[in-house]
Amino acid sequence: MAAIEVRGLTKHFxxxxxxxxxxxxxxxxxxxxxxxxxxxxKTTTLRMLLGLVHADEGTAxxxxxxxxxxxxxxxxxxxxxxxxxxxxxxxxxNHLRIQAxxxxxxxxxxxEVLGLVGLRSDANRxxxxxxxxxRQRLGIATALLGEPEVLVLDxxxxxxxxxxxxxxxxxxxxxxxxxxxxxxxxxxxxxxxxTVDRVVILxxxxxxxxxxLDELTSTAHRxxxxxxxxxxxxxAALATDSVRVKPFGxxxxxxxxxxxxxxxxxxxxxxxxxxxxxxEDANLEDVFLKLTETQGKGAQR
Amino acid sequence: MTRFIRVELxxxxxxxxxxxxxxxxxxxxxxxxxxxxxxxxxxxxxxIPPLYSAQGLKDVITSTDFAMIMALVFGVIIATSExxxxxxxxxxxxxxxxxxxxxxxxxxxxxxxxxxxAVASALTIGIALAFVSGKGYSIAxxxxxxxxxxxxxxxxxxxxxxxxxxxxxxIRGQVGAIVTVFAWGFIIESIIGGLxxxxxxxxxxxxxxxxxxxxxxxxxxxxxxLATTAYVVAIALALLxxxxxxxxxxxxx
Numbered sequence: 001m002a003a004i005e006v007r008g009l010t011k012h013f014x015x016x017x018x019x020x021x022x023x024x025x026x027x028x029x030x031x032x033x034x035x036x037x038x039x040x041x042k043t044t045t046l047r048m049l050l051g052l053v054h055a056d057e058g059t060a061x062x063x064x065x066x067x068x069x070x071x072x073x074x075x076x077x078x079x080x081x082x083x084x085x086x087x088x089x090x091x092x093x094n095h096l097r098i099q100a101x102x103x104x105x106x107x108x109x110x111x112e113v114l115g116l117v118g119l120r121s122d123a124n125r126x127x128x129x130x131x132x133x134x135r136q137r138l139g140i141a142t143a144l145l146g147e148p149e150v151l152v153l154d155x156x157x158x159x160x161x162x163x164x165x166x167x168x169x170x171x172x173x174x175x176x177x178x179x180x181x182x183x184x185x186x187x188x189x190x191x192x193x194x195t196v197d198r199v200v201i202l203x204x205x206x207x208x209x210x211x212x213l214d215e216l217t218s219t220a221h222r223x224x225x226x227x228x229x230x231x232x233x234x235x236a237a238l239a240t241d242s243v244r245v246k247p248f249g250x251x252x253x254x255x256x257x258x259x260x261x262x263x264x265x266x267x268x269x270x271x272x273x274x275x276x277x278x279x280e281d282a283n284l285e286d287v288f289l290k291l292t293e294t295q296g297k298g299a300q301r
Numbered sequence: 302m303t304r305f306i307r308v309e310l311x312x313x314x315x316x317x318x319x320x321x322x323x324x325x326x327x328x329x330x331x332x333x334x335x336x337x338x339x340x341x342x343x344x345x346x347x348x349i350p351p352l353y354s355a356q357g358l359k360d361v362i363t364s365t366d367f368a369m370i371m372a373l374v375f376g377v378i379i380a381t382s383e384x385x386x387x388x389x390x391x392x393x394x395x396x397x398x399x400x401x402x403x404x405x406x407x408x409x410x411x412x413x414x415x416x417x418x419a420v421a422s423a424l425t426i427g428i429a430l431a432f433v434s435g436k437g438y439s440i441a442x443x444x445x446x447x448x449x450x451x452x453x454x455x456x457x458x459x460x461x462x463x464x465x466x467x468x469x470x471x472i473r474g475q476v477g478a479i480v481t482v483f484a485w486g487f488i489i490e491s492i493i494g495g496l497x498x499x500x501x502x503x504x505x506x507x508x509x510x511x512x513x514x515x516x517x518x519x520x521x522x523x524x525x526x527l528a529t530t531a532y533v534v535a536i537a538l539a540l541l542x543x544x545x546x547x548x549x550x551x552x553x554x
Contacts, residue, residue: 095391098311
């Protein structure tokens, strides 16, 4: 059984369809990136998953059980949803003591997680004096309190400095190595590309991709950038249904869907000089943008 | 359930606001009581009979009104601060069954409210008896009567704090909810009670005040102490039930 199962999840906010019959699984022991541009419905989906927002249709379960039905929710699922969800006048230690008591978690665990996220020396400071990065670390400490099997993290890298992002990446990887399941949302794919095994990509509330990273990048075309004095003429000759050409600077064109050899042959046949050619592998970012762009255009039509 | 009540009490213990409210309530209660005790027996526009009389001593001992409104505000803040500071997310992740959280908050607020009432009663009784002793008067009220007013204030504050939690759950905006309880307690009930003396004993905030010895326009309340207690408890529970069936179910976005 999958660690997280989402089936036909749908949510309207008034006339706006925020999540549209969304279905996906998150496999046990995997780190799954939950991606999409801002407003794609990621946070709404995660809140439905955690019973904070009521779904109009569909189900979201952890090992077959809804969050509200879990006997010890903080031992099963740890979540980071908002950087600001702390009472500002309360210290970090007291915030964790309260969550530990709510989850029937041993009080000694509070100092353990404070040490794990590097906040032990600031534990007795009021949260109002914390930076955004420190609040994120406190959020992660809260999620880890109950040593849960599943972690649900909504944009946890927000506010973290590069060192913090690396720390988070290492932490998630070590948790996954211990068999924990992580669902991590982000609107910046590069942020999670080095961490995740699988991705679920959402756009305008709809699922646009659900696969492993390798599967996703293999669907991408290579991009070839060509410099020539007759860029417009070469572009017109190359453009077909399967080959996209777009201008890229005064003497440059960017060709997607054709190899360097195919471009060189076409140029030679037409006697067009090529001054420079660069071939680049499409990265995950390109795939992400292409997928969400395509869906966006479809929605606009 | 006990664990979640302890959670709510720990939340109160680890913030300064409840202590600030209790401090403000105690300071103003003490100030009002001293002023009343000083002016008792003087022939002023709002006359307070002398402290050697039963009515004069009662007027001073029952100066717990401010603690009651502060207990109501205390209850409102317990409920609304979860939304003001977006801590409702953490709270409902820890206990996803929201009605249990509401019950825990109601119990914690009743305990906190009772502290407001107990401190206020101790202050009014202590100050009144100190003035009586200082002036060399004998105590005109029996120990049972004084204890009755004190216990009434404790009960009224506890019940009003629970009602505050219900109002704060119904109206999630903290400022709006506080304005509502002040407007209800100080304006709406004063107007209705002033216009219709027969309705006054049944106005919820006024009924709670009568538990602590508040004197109605038309004299004594037609309801006994126990009946009044049951009446205001029923209103607080009804408000809690309504909030549990309506706003409590809203999305936490």
